[in-house]
Amino acid sequence: MQRIRTSRRTFGRLAGTAGLGALAGGVLVGSPSVAAPTWRVTGRSAASLQPFDDAMRGFMQARDIPAGQLAVTYQGRLVLARGYTYSEDAGLTVQPTSLFRVASVSKSVTAAAVATLAQDGKxxxxxxVTSLINLVPPAGQQLDPRMSQVTMSRLLQHTGGWDRSLSGDPMFMDRTISRALGVPMELHLADVxxxxxGRPLDFAPGSRVAYSNYGYGLARQVIEKVSGLPYASYVQQRLFAPLGITRMKLAWSVAPLTGEVPYRSQYTGTTVLNETGDTVPAPYGAFSMRLQEGNGRWAASAVDLARWAAAFDAAGPVFDNSSLSRIFARPEVGVNPSGWYYGLGWQVRPVSGGTGRNTWHTGSLPGTSTLLVRGSNGLSFVALFNQRDDASGLSYSTIDPDLWAASRRVTSWPSHNLFPSYF
Structure with a gap:
């Protein structure tokens, strides 16, 4: 297994470790640079796929992103697996197997876990949800009676009744919840x-769509109760092991996993990991990774996610055809005017007269920007970055059209398959 070479200097510079990096004006900086950033690429591809390398280089250099990764599959074959580094620090070398926090791309995993529990008749x-887990509000408060209408599919399709634009996102309301319950930080998901x-729903379940991280946190609780296993154990045993995926793990707020990249943001915040009130780099304690379990805590490489995405192409060791149909089925409400909708852990756009579909998910947290795309034309790609904001003000969402444009410049697709090299 290839590992990222992250020196103490690199980690300190990007994570703000005392004595190894500094914070100035809310922007993470390191020791004065003695050299300009250099562009370095690892992994395998083919000459005909150069447009993908060019797209990643242009995107990362324009935004000064130190670490990126790309995996591309075509007709079920892994044809490109790359790690990209744009840094003056030789201690940071991104490999195709380096781990990145993948943020909300994790929702496809949680939804799949629920789908397999349904497939197995559990x-x-x-x-x-109220038939599967016991929801106990704080003393003196009442459970909204409409919770009996919140089904598992409504949780996963974001029609459960929570609207973060109205009442806030509880996965990032650590201090409010800590004070309300009288419990110290760092919180546990059970506290949320x-x-x-004890809070009222924002709308009647099943009546409209509102993206809800909390719904996926609640789904995580159901998975543990119904399976009888810790969430990560169930996912790794039932979903990942049959696919040969062994690198994907739950990420932490500060302690890096082996082979995990460091994260960078121009912002800082007050830590939610304890009661000290310390100012920390945004990716390292301004929010709790522990609370994101279910909606955004997995760490993976692009090749891991490419392998994961391929499991949705046809029935196999994880899903049967009925489960795949349910995962991508139209919801009762929420079909966008342009035709796309949110299925179970995936955004879905029917194409080719309804006979095919493009499916995708993005992820975003401080220090993280991710994209996973499955195309109806046999092309899929995964792009991961260790940064989501910078002084340029440029959008990070443009990586999607950039990579589609790169694919249209490919004149011939290689016949090789790199999957056996990684699994």
Whole structure:
């Protein structure tokens, strides 16, 4: 297994470790540079796929992104697996197997876990959440009676009744919840669930769509209760092991996993990992990774996610055809005017007269920007970055059209398959 070479100097510079990096004006900086950033590429590809390398280089250099990764599959074959480094620090070398926090791309994993529990007859997608787990509000508060209408499919399709634009996102309301419950930080997901069990829903379940990280946190609780296993154990045993995926793990707020890249942001915040009130780099404690379990905590490489995405192409060791149909089925509400909708952990756009579909998900946290795309034309790609903001003000969402444009410049696709090199 290839590993990222992250020196103490590199980690300190990007994570703000005392004595190894400094914070100036809210922007993470390192020791004065003695050399300009250099562009370095690892991994395998083919000459005909140069447009993908060019797209990643242009995107990363314009935004001064130190670490990136790309995996491309075509007709089920892994044809490109790259790590990209744009840094003056030789201690940072991104490999195709380096790990990145993938943020909300994790939702495809949680939804799949629920789908396999349904496939195995352990729950139903129309089963109310309140029939599967016991939701106990704080003393003196009541559970919204409409919670009996929140089914598993509504949780996963973001129609459960929570609207973060109205009542906030509880996965990032650590201090509010800490004070309300009288518990210290760092919070546990169970604290968030208890707090939310005493709050009214923002709308009637099933009546409209509102993206909800909390819904996926609640789905995580269901997975543990129904499976009888810790969330990560169930996912690794039931979903990842049959696919040969061994690198994907739950990320932490500060301690890096082996082979994990460091993260960078121009912003700082007050830590939610304890009560000290310390100012920290945004990716390292301004939010709690522990609370994101279910909605955004997985760390993976692009090749891992390419392998994961391929599991949705046809029935196999994880999903049967009925499960795949349910994962991508149209919801009861929420079809966008342009035709796309949110299925179970995936955004879905029917194409080719309804006979095919493009599916995708993005991820975003301080220090993280990710994209996973499955195309109806046999092309899929995964792009991961260790930064989501910078002084340029440029959008990070343009990587999607950039990579589609790169694919149209490919005149011939290689016949090789790199999957056996990584699994």
């Amino acid at each position: 729950l139903g997608l129309t089963t109310p 669930v208890r707090y939310m069990s």
